[in-house]
C-alpha cells in the first residue's frame with residue numbers, strides 16, 4: 001500500500017526515532033508499504049518519520065546507477081549496489097568520514113526543493129536488517145549521501161539543517177509557504 005508522505009513542517013519529522021527492539025509482522029508490513037511508497041514517489045530513500053512513525057527504520061535504494069559510488073563494501077566484501085539495495089534497515093549507527101562535499105539533494109518531505117547540502121563524502125554505517133543481520137557498510141558517492149540523509153531523519157534532523165545559511169536564505173520564502181500551508 002502506498003502511504004501518504006508527511007510534509008515539512010509536520011512535528012513527527014523532528015522526532016527522534018525509537019530504537020526497534022522487536023521485528024513484528026506489523027513492522028514488516030510497514031517496511032513493505034514504505035518500499036512501495038518510495039518507489040511510487042521515485043525516491044532513493046525514505047525514513048519511517050516520513051510516513052508518520054518516529055522509529056529507527058529507513059530504506060535506501062541507489063541501485064538504479066551502479067556508477068553512483070566508487071566502492072561499496074558490506075562486512076568487508078566488495079558488493080554490487082543491486083545486491084544490497086533496496087536496503088531496509090533498523091537501529092543504525094553512522095560515521096561519516098572523508099572530505100566534505102557539497103551536492104544537490106532533494107527530500108520527499110520537501111517537494112519542489114533541491115539544494116546543495118554539505119556532507120562528508122564517505123561513510124561507515126552499521127545497520128541491522130529485519131532478519132537481525134548486522135551489516136557494516138563502507139561506501140561513498142550517492143549511497144553515502146543517501147545513508148546520511150535517511151539516518152539524519154531517524155534522529156529528527158532534516159537536510160535544511162545542513163545547508164549553508166546563504167542557501168537557506170534563498171529557500172526562506174518557500175519554507176514559509178510550506179509552514180503556512182501546513183497550518184491551514
Ligand SMILES: [Zn+2]
Pocket residue numbers: 106107108109149153
Ligand atoms: Zn528526506
